[in-house]
Amino acid sequence: MDAIDILFTASFWVAAIRIASPLIFATMGELVCERAGVLNLGIEGIMTAGAFAGWFTVYAGGDLWSGVLVAALAGSMFGLLHALLTVPLGLSQHVVGIGITLLATSLTYFTYRLALPEVTSPPKIAPFEPFPIPGLSGIPVLGEALFSQTPLTYLAFSSVALVAWVLYRTPLGLAVRAAGESPAAVEAQGISVTAIRVGAVMAGSALMAVGGAFLTMSAFNSFFFQMINGRGWIAIALVVFGSWRPGKALLGAILFAAFDAYQIRLQQLSGGVVPYQLFLMMPYVLSILALVLVARRATYPKALMIPYQKGER
Numbered sequence: 001m002d003a004i005d006i007l008f009t010a011s012f013w014v015a016a017i018r019i020a021s022p023l024i025f026a027t028m029g030e031l032v033c034e035r036a037g038v039l040n041l042g043i044e045g046i047m048t049a050g051a052f053a054g055w056f057t058v059y060a061g062g063d064l065w066s067g068v069l070v071a072a073l074a075g076s077m078f079g080l081l082h083a084l085l086t087v088p089l090g091l092s093q094h095v096v097g098i099g100i101t102l103l104a105t106s107l108t109y110f111t112y113r114l115a116l117p118e119v120t121s122p123p124k125i126a127p128f129e130p131f132p133i134p135g136l137s138g139i140p141v142l143g144e145a146l147f148s149q150t151p152l153t154y155l156a157f158s159s160v161a162l163v164a165w166v167l168y169r170t171p172l173g174l175a176v177r178a179a180g181e182s183p184a185a186v187e188a189q190g191i192s193v194t195a196i197r198v199g200a201v202m203a204g205s206a207l208m209a210v211g212g213a214f215l216t217m218s219a220f221n222s223f224f225f226q227m228i229n230g231r232g233w234i235a236i237a238l239v240v241f242g243s244w245r246p247g248k249a250l251l252g253a254i255l256f257a258a259f260d261a262y263q264i265r266l267q268q269l270s271g272g273v274v275p276y277q278l279f280l281m282m283p284y285v286l287s288i289l290a291l292v293l294v295a296r297r298a299t300y301p302k303a304l305m306i307p308y309q310k311g312e313r
Contacts (some may be wrong), residue, residue, distance in 0.1 A: 006265050013145035015264075017153060018219060020257035022047075024156040025211030026235035027242070027249045028163045029075075029204035034239055035167060036200035037180035037303040041097025042082050043208050044232030045104030050075045050209025052108045055216035055223040056115065058125045067217055068152070068210060075209020076202040078104050083201035087194050090307035101232075109225060122222035128152055152210075152218040157250075159207060164246040176200050180301035183308040193308050208232070234287070241291050243298040255290070259283030 006012050026047060033040040040046075054071035058064055078100055085096045116123070128150040136147035167173035175196050178186045183193040211231070216223045234256060242249025260283045 003266060003269060006262065006269075008141070010141045010144040012261055012265065013141060013258075014148070015261040016254065016258040017145050017149060018257075019260050020253045021149075021153045021156040022211040022214040022219070022231055023235055023238065023253040023257060024250060025159060025214060026208045026232055027238045027253055028159050028246060029207030029211065030235050031239045031242070031244060031246060031249055032163060032167075032176070032204035032207070033079075033201050034304055035180045035244060035301060036176045036197045037183065037301055037306065037308070038083065038086060038197055038201050039093045039097065039305050040079070040082060040100075040201060040204060040208075041094060041236070042078060042100025042104065042205070043097075043235060044228055044230070045101035045108075046075050046078050046205050046208045047212030047228045047232050049078060049104040049108050050212035051216045051227060052112060052212075052223050053209070054213030055125060056112075058217065059123055064126075064128055064217060068213055071209045071213035072206040075212075076206040078209075079202040079205025080198070082205065083198040086307070087197045087201070090309065093305050112223065112225075122224045124221045125217070127216075127221040128218045150218045152214050155210075156214070160246050160250045167246070177301075180303050183303055187310060193310070208235075211235075237287065237291055240298055240300075241287075241294050243294070244301060252290075256283055256287050259286050 026043060030040055030043055050071035053074040054067035057067040057070040062070070082096055082100050085091045086093045130148055131151055131154075133147040137143045139147070165173075167177060175186060175191055179193050179196045179200070186193050186196065212228060215227055220227070235253075238249050238252040238256065241252040263280065263282045266282075
């Protein structure tokens with residue numbers, strides 16, 4: 001098999017969709033926050049907290065879906081803290097976001113050590129198993145890639161449709177988008193900008209945390225330090241790549257995941273002749289190039305990162 005043939009194999013696209021799934025959750029969460037006018041740089045820590053919260057719930061005896069719910073609740077609580085500091089108090093979204101990442105990551109690692117002080121290797125749980133959709137999973141290549149995944153992957157793609165529907169088809173979505181474009185117009189309609197932004201950050205953070213839980217409950221079966229590995233920062237870039245639109249952001253997540261899955265297979269083909277570090281950097285270099293080309297034409301929410309106090313004009 002040569003480098004081109006890889007692109008037409010089912011196993012390649014199965015891996016790409018699996019790699020894309022946590023990025024989809026995180027990207028949709030960040031997109032919701034930014035659409036409301038709040039940059040959430042706490043995403044890396046929130047994903048870490050969600051990964052641990054979901055895994056530990058199952059490890060402690062809960063079922064898998066309870067783990068997903070607990071992860072979402074943990075993420076929303078960190079989102080609430082972020083929102084309270086940045087929306088009504090107007091503190092720097094950059095500083096608060098980095099602080100949330102440090103707090104969530106450190107608190108997660110401390111809790112892990114506190115709960116499992118004698119553990120030397122990460123305990124394992126029974127993760128979500130692939131669930132082939134009857135009739136669709138039998139389609140060549142496409143069926144195995146899209147319709148033979150775990151339930152959380154289906155939930156990730158459903159979240160894209162849900163976010164798009166809410167943002168563009170509901171009054172709530174209109175209010176969220178207006179809060180990120182012209183908060184004064186939202187207030188003029190008698191709607192609380194603070195409530196909209198706080199709610200959006202909490203909902204977005206819950207999605208981010210589920211993205212982290214995907215790693216411990218679907219991709220792997222245990223929690224280990226540094227497992228998020230920069231996926232949160234990639235999600236922030238994917239929001240820009242997608243021009244703050246759910247559909248384009250989804251394509252960006254799949255594109256990055258395909259680059260990542262491709263470099264793993266290229267390493268195997270090279271047989272160690274080419275340093276593996278070159279392959280590891282390939283998806284990031286290609287993503288940066290794509291981001292540069294697209295971001296120049298992107299139109300960001302006009303009130304993004306701009307604090308708003310009631311009565312301002």
